[in-house]
């Protein structure tokens with residue numbers, strides 16, 4: 001048997017630069033690489049040389065990668081296949097995984113991601129079950145739109161978990177699409193034909209929430225005139241989404257844990273346990289870690305739920321999706337010439353907004369603008385004013401910025417060497433230039449006013465600009 005460092009990898013891509021990049025990267029990891037520029041040539045090599053892993057592009061000159069995927073699996077006795085694609089939508093990712101792909105990468109990818117994905121694919125058994133036939137995908141659903149690397153990663157994660165029965169925690173600010181992701185996981189799972197029940201605990205009457213979830217037997221409490229099934233029972237064989245799982249009362253968290261660990265629950269007033277055959281997905285916009293620390297969320301449930309997580313970044317961190325999303329919403333409204341209704345100026349203006357309400361805000365703003373514009377190309381004035389941030393205070397760091405700083409600081413500490421600047425100086429030289437530039441831009445290039453705004457001496461400002469080599473010519 002070959003060792004983890006000495007595998008034969010077949011790369012099938014008609015772009016020589018991609019073959020070259022994989023060749024370099026995999027050879028550095030101690031593997032041997034053969035390449036092919038078409039599925040046909042790749043299959044021939046696969047039959048002859050039985051590679052330990054295949055990297056397969058979706059778009060190939062004749063037969064495409066997704067169609068050829070099962071053939072590669074057969075030709076290599078089920079060696080892992082990593083599929084790569086230039087632009088992925090969720091359906092392509094799911095089709096790849098259904099066709100037997102071990103993983104999925106979207107071009108352009110970061111080298112670290114490619115190494116990580118290839119290593120994981122090789123670690124996985126090279127002799128998995130025979131591939132499942134690619135199933136026709138229904139298009140009659142709410143599609144998830146996104147071309148940004150962040151959304152491509154989300155598609156990959158959905159595709160990888162959809163077919164299993166794993167519980168998944170979906171996190172992200174309000175309006176980022178958590179419920180849409182949960183519905184997509186269900187839609188692409190084996191349970192797709194079974195019920196999908198989203199439950200928001202906050203909307204349930206707190207006095208009867210346990211009965212709502214797990215049902216009750218006759219006489220369990222006043223008003224319980226007959227046996228009744230709860231939502232978990234109604235979702236039998238299907239999927240439940242617990243929307244804002246952080247809102248679930250502590251007593252019910254223990255009962256949910258029982259469902260997750262033993263697949264069992266009790267109707268209120270019943271002593272007979274019932275079997276729950278449900279997949280549990282959960283969503284939250286808050287930091288469950290904090291809730292655990294505050295004693296509001298059970299730690300054991302936290303660990304059970306955070307095994308598989310899909311995080312949806314806020315829209316302001318994937319601004320390149322804004323135009324695509326607007327066009328998508330306009331198309332859904334059958335707006336005339338939806339694709340050209342947003343010109344480059346409007347696109348840039350929309351990208352400037354903070355979109356604190358995320359995709360939900362963008363959707364309602366686009367619908368509003370479409371009504372005002374009545375069929376002509378949209379203008380910024382057609383859009384409602386931006387929604388204010390929930391946390392408009394500028395005197396304190398908002399949670400996400402603090403998180404970024406923590407991540408930065410931990411990474412900097414790890415990289416610290418005898419040659420590095422002290423941590424505080426590193427931090428200042430990373431963050432201060434942006435602050436100085438904003439102050440100067442804001443004051444129209446007036447250094448005296450900028451220094452006043454910053455609360456520092458003019459001379460200090462001049463020295464810092466020099467120290468950071470901020471090119472005065474690039475500033476107003």
Ligand SMILES: Nc1ncnc2c1ncn2[C@@H]1O[C@H](COP(=O)(O)OP(=O)(O)OP(=O)(O)O)[C@@H](O)[C@H]1O
Nearest residue numbers: 143144145173174175176177178179180285359360
């Ligand atoms: N990537 C996307 N592509 C298309 N539509 C999207 C996308 N993300 C979100 N939406 C739309 O934005 C709206 C809000 O999405 P959703 O309800 O899934 O967000 P959420 O994160 O669950 O919000 P909340 O936390 O407030 O419940 C929905 O109308 C949804 O269809």
